[in-house]
Structure formats: structure tokens, C-alpha cells
Amino acid sequence: MTISQTSTTSSSALAIHGGVPVRPRPVSMTTHLGPAARLRIAGVLERHEPLSEYYGGPWARRFEDEFARYHGADRHAVAVNSGTSALHVSLAAAGIGPGDEVIVPALAFVAAATAVVQLGAVPVICDAEPHSLTMDVRAAEALVTDRTRAILPVHLWGHPADLASLRALCDARGLVLVEDACQAPGAPVGAARTGTFGDFAAYSFANRKHIHCGDGGMVLCRTAEAARTVRSMANFGKGPGWDDYHTLGYNYRMVEVSALIGLEGLADLDDEIARRQHAASLYRQGLRDTDLAPVPAPAWGDSVYFKMPVLLPERHVARRQFVIDAIHAENVSSRIPHRPLFAVPWLAEYLRARGRYRGPEDCRVAASAHARLFEVETGPHLPAEEAARSVEAVRKVWRQLDGQAP
Ligand SMILES: *Cc1c(COP(=O)(O)O)cnc(C)c1O
Numbered sequence: 001m002t003i004s005q006t007s008t009t010s011s012s013a014l015a016i017h018g019g020v021p022v023r024p025r026p027v028s029m030t031t032h033l034g035p036a037a038r039l040r041i042a043g044v045l046e047r048h049e050p051l052s053e054y055y056g057g058p059w060a061r062r063f064e065d066e067f068a069r070y071h072g073a074d075r076h077a078v079a080v081n082s083g084t085s086a087l088h089v090s091l092a093a094a095g096i097g098p099g100d101e102v103i104v105p106a107l108a109f110v111a112a113a114t115a116v117v118q119l120g121a122v123p124v125i126c127d128a129e130p131h132s133l134t135m136d137v138r139a140a141e142a143l144v145t146d147r148t149r150a151i152l153p154v155h156l157w158g159h160p161a162d163l164a165s166l167r168a169l170c171d172a173r174g175l176v177l178v179e180d181a182c183q184a185p186g187a188p189v190g191a192a193r194t195g196t197f198g199d200f201a202a203y204s205f206a207n208r209k210h211i212h213c214g215d216g217g218m219v220l221c222r223t224a225e226a227a228r229t230v231r232s233m234a235n236f237g238k239g240p241g242w243d244d245y246h247t248l249g250y251n252y253r254m255v256e257v258s259a260l261i262g263l264e265g266l267a268d269l270d271d272e273i274a275r276r277q278h279a280a281s282l283y284r285q286g287l288r289d290t291d292l293a294p295v296p297a298p299a300w301g302d303s304v305y306f307k308m309p310v311l312l313p314e315r316h317v318a319r320r321q322f323v324i325d326a327i328h329a330e331n332v333s334s335r336i337p338h339r340p341l342f343a344v345p346w347l348a349e350y351l352r353a354r355g356r357y358r359g360p361e362d363c364r365v366a367a368s369a370h371a372r373l374f375e376v377e378t379g380p381h382l383p384a385e386e387a388a389r390s391v392e393a394v395r396k397v398w399r400q401l402d403g404q405a406p
Contacts, residue, residue, distance in 0.1 A: 012399065014329065014330070015330050015331070016325060016326045021331045022330040022331070022389050022392050022393040023331040023332060023386070023389045024331065025331055026332075026333065027377075027382060029381075033261060033264060036264075037260055037264040041257055044257065044260070049256070051255055052253055052256060053253075054235055054238070055235055056078075056079055056253060059263070060079045060255075060256060060259040062259070062263065063218075063263050064078060064079050064218070065077070066263060067266060071193060071196055072196060075220055075222075076221045076222075076223065076227035077218050078218070078219045078231045080234050080253070080254055081215060081216060081217060081253060081254055081255070081258075082206065082216065082217045082252075083180075083182040083202055083203060083204025083209075083217045084204075084217070085234070085250070085252040086182075086217035086218060087112060087114075087115035087202040088115040088118050088250070089230050089234050089250065090115075090178050090200035090230065091115055091119055091121070091178060091200075092119060092233055092250075093219075093226060093229040093233055094150060094199065095149075096116070096119050096121050097121065099120070099121070099122070099147065100119075100122070100149040100150075101122045101124050101145060101147045101356075102116045102121050102124065102151070102178075103123075103126050103140050103143050103150070103151045104123045104126065104152045104154070104341060105125075105127075105135040105152075105366070106125050106128060106341050106363040106366035107128050107369075107370065108340075108341055109182070109183075109338050110338065110341070110344050110347070112180050116152070117347070117350060121149070122147075122351070122354060122356050123347070125340075125341050125342050125358045125362070125363060126139050126140045127362070127365050127366050128366040128369065130365050131298065132296055132297060132298035133159065133295050133366070134160070134162060135161045135162070136365065137161075137165040137166055137169060149175065149176060150176040150177070151177055151178070152180060153177075153179055153180065154180040154182075154183075155179065155180065155187060156183060156306075156309075157183060157305065157306050157307050157308070157375070158183050158187055158303040158304035158305045158306040158307075159298055159303045160187045160188075160300070160303070161298075162298065163177075163179070163197035163198075164189070164190065164197070164300065167198075177197060177198040177200075178198055178200045179194060179195055179197065179200070180201075181195045181198075181201045181202060182209065182217075183306035183307075184304050184306065185203055185209075185269060186210070186270070187304040188301050188302045190300060198220075198222070199222050200220070200221055200222075200226065202217065202218075202219060203219075203220070205217060205218070208380055209306070210269060210272050210273065210276070210379070211265030211266055211269060211272075212261075212265060213259075213265060214258055214261070216259075217252075217254070219234075233247065233248075234250060235249060235252075235253060236251060272381070275378075275381070275384070275387075276304060276379045277303075279308070279377075279378040279382055279390065280294070280303065280308050280378060282384075282387050282388055282390075282391045283310070283376065283391050283394070286391035286392070286395055287391070287394065287398075290395065290398045292310050292311070292312065292313070292398055293310065293311040294310050295309040295369075305378040306379075307335075307337075307375040307376065307378060308376050308377075308378050309337060309373055309374075309375050310374055310376060310394070311369065311372045312372045312374065314372070317371060319401060320336065320372075320374060322401075323397055323401060324374050327374075327376065327393050327394060327397050331393075332377060332389070332390045332393040333376070333377040334376045334377070335374065336373070336374060336375075337370065339370075340366050342360060342362075342363060342367075376390060
């Protein structure tokens with residue numbers, strides 16, 4: 001069934017106005033756990049195996065090994081209990097501390113800034129580049145001062161930042177590169193993948209992420225030494241001995257059942273990426289004859305589409321909430337993207353108190369794009385026929401919207 005055939009057969013009255021929704025009910029977003037994983041979990045419980053161990057139990061270790069191998073033979077991974085923990089422990093292992101500056105993109109999830117502030121450091125908010133809305137590398141370079149210690153690109157929506165350029169910039173200026181890859185596991189960047197450019201890369205396995213196991217995270221490290229530091233810091237800063245605490249550390253371990261579920265998600269990751277990329281291609285194709293503009297993937301790589309970000313034309317910006325509500329009523333998930341970091345109230349206050357606030361006037365691309373953006377679903381586990389329905393819902397709302405006076 002092609003999209004144009006669907007559009008001629010579906011009712012044109014919007015569900016929000018009492019019409020028949022494109023999808024009878026929302027797609028279930030629960031974890032898809034195969035029989036093999038269920039048996040393994042039952043086995044851990046029946047054999048009374050530990051559900052969590054210092055430095056990671058056997059399943060957490062296996063998840064780490066397979067996750068590292070997915071990214072190449074010379075990688076090192078440490079499993080943790082969330083993406084936010086992964087970001088925090090990465091920055092801590094990099095030695096970031098009070099007064100240090102970390103450059104973060106305006107278009108991000110708040111956790112990237114949280115991790116910086118947790119260390120008493122200062123997130124310096126950087127604008128987006130206008131094409132793919134990823135971190136603007138030139139803008140980032142202009143923000144480097146003698147207090148800058150790290151750059152933290154966020155691959156929002158699954159769109160990878162320009163990692164080759166950021167790596168070169170960090171090498172030239174002696175900075176640490178930490179990737180927030182929570183929305184972009186496995187995204188292609190040239191012949192490589194996200195996570196393999198950074199000194200550290202942070203992943204999340206929370207609900208709706210490409211790999212999801214309730215809550216969980218992973219730190220991918222460039223060197224074995226960095227991975228040892230991360231592992232120690234994620235375990236109270238413990239050394240090899242009992243009661244041997246040699247550095248400030250945290251309790252960030254991943255529990256065994258999460259690792260078992262995560263392993264299942266990792267085995268499915270390439271298929272999940274393919275499903276999400278297929279959904280994205282349906283949106284691009286299906287919205288071609290509208291003035292809705294899906295944000296392009298960057299030239300240096302491809303997106304793995306945590307969500308599909310779409311720009312409304314200026315003439316309909318005032319109706320953004322209606323568009324989202326109307327798509328929702330068709331039983332298709334849609335949202336306003338996370339607010340830009342400069343619009344997070346506590347962060348704005350923290351930065352103002354330090355004279356380091358950078359607002360919308362300093363991040364014009366991000367500010368103007370964000371005002372026009374809405375996101376639509378691409379997963380998890382969205383079958384192709386359901387993705388076609390998601391596209392149809394957006395088309396249906398567009399036809400109503402554009403048929404009306406602006
Ligand atoms: C989900 C997410 C995080 C935080 O991960 P948690 O596991 O929820 O702590 C951080 N950054 C981005 C971009 C995310 O999408």
C-alpha cells in the first residue's frame with residue numbers, strides 16, 4: 001500500500017474534530033523481549049544468581065564486551081545505570097571540575113547540562129548549524145577560552161554532529177571530546193559510527209531509546225585506561241581491594257536483568273536502525289508535496305532517527321500546538337522538541353549567576369528553528385505499515401491546516 005493510496009481512502013475529518021483516526025489506537029511502545037532472553041532472565045532468578053555485582057556482574061560484562069565489539073575491536077565499554085550517569089562519569093573521568101567550561105549545543109536534552117553542572121563546571125551554550133541543526137563547529141571554536149576543557153556534542157534525533165571536525169578541533173586545542181550518543185547509537189559518520197570519535201561517548205537505554213531495558217546506560221571509551229577510571233568511578237571510586245576508595249566515585253552500576261534485556265536490544269540494533277530509517281524515508285517521501293520540511297540528515301553521515309524532526313512553514317507557526325494535538329488524536333505520537341538549553345529556567349539562572357548566560361540572541365539558528373519544530377515518532381519497533389500510517393496522519397493534518405486561512 002503506498003502513501004497516496006492510503007490518503008485517498010482515509011476519511012478527511014480529523015480525529016480531533018470527531019473523525020475516524022488514521023490508527024485505531026496508539027502503537028504499544030513496550031519492550032519486545034524474545035523467548036531466549038526471557039529464559040535467561042528466569043535462569044538468573046531460578047539459580048539465585050546475584051542480581052548486581054561490584055564492577056559489573058557476568059551479564060553486564062558480556063553486554064559491555066558486545067557493545068564495545070559492535071563499535072570496533074579497540075573499544076572499551078562500561079555499563080552504567082542511565083545515560084545521565086554515563087555523561088556525568090565520563091566528564092568526571094576526564095577530570096572536569098569547578099570553573100571548567102564545557103561547550104554544549106543549545107539543541108539538546110537537559111541531561112547534558114545536568115552532568116556538567118553536577119561537577120561544578122559551566123555549560124557554554126553553542127548554536128546549531130542551519131542545515132541539520134547539529135552543533136555548529138565554527139561557533140563552538142569561537143567559544144573556546146583558556147577555561148574550556150571539553151566539547152560535548154549531542155546527536156539529537158539521531159543526527160550525528162560533525163564529529164571529524166570536532167575531533168580535529170579538540171586535538172588542535174587540547175580538549176576532551178565527549179559525545180552524547182543517547183539518541184544516536186550506531187549512526188554512520190563517514191565509514192565509522194557515532195561514539196568512536198569521542199574520548200568518551202554516553203548511551204542511554206531508557207524507554208523509547210533504540211536499545212531500551214527500563215533504565216541503563218553505557219560509556220564507550222577510547223582507551224583501556226579511561227575505561228578503568230570510569231569503572232572505578234562508577235563503583236564508589238573503588239580500587240581492587242576491599243574498602244579501597246582511592247577517588248571520589250558514585251554508585252552507577254548496571255544490574256544484571258537490565259544487561260540481559262540490553263543484550264537483546266543490541267542484537268536487534270541494526271534492524272531497529274533500519275526500521276527507523278525506513279520510517280524517516282516514508283516521512284520524506286510522503287511530505288514532499290507539502291510545505292512541511294523534515295530536517296535533513298547531515299552531509300557527513302546519516303541519522304538513526306530517534307524521532308523525525310519536522311519544520312513548520314512560518315505561516316503556520318502559531319498553530320504548532322494544534323498540529324501536535326491533531327496528530328496525537330490520530331493516535332500517532334508527536335511533540336515539541338525538548339526546550340533549548342538556554343530556555344531551561346534553573347540552568348539560565350545558574351549561568352546568569354556566573355555571568356555566562358547565552359540566550360536565544362546568541363543562538364539564533366537554534367532559537368528560530370526550535371520555534372518551528374515538531375517531532376513525530378519513528379519507533380521503537382514501529383513496523384513499516386504503522387510508519388506509513390504515521391505519515392498519513394501528518395499528511396491528513398497538513399491538508400486541514402493548509403486548507404484554512406493562515
Ligand atoms: C535519554 C537521553 C539522555 C539521558 O539518558 P537517561 O538514561 O534518561 O538518563 C541524555 N541525553 C539525551 C540526548 C537523551 O536522549
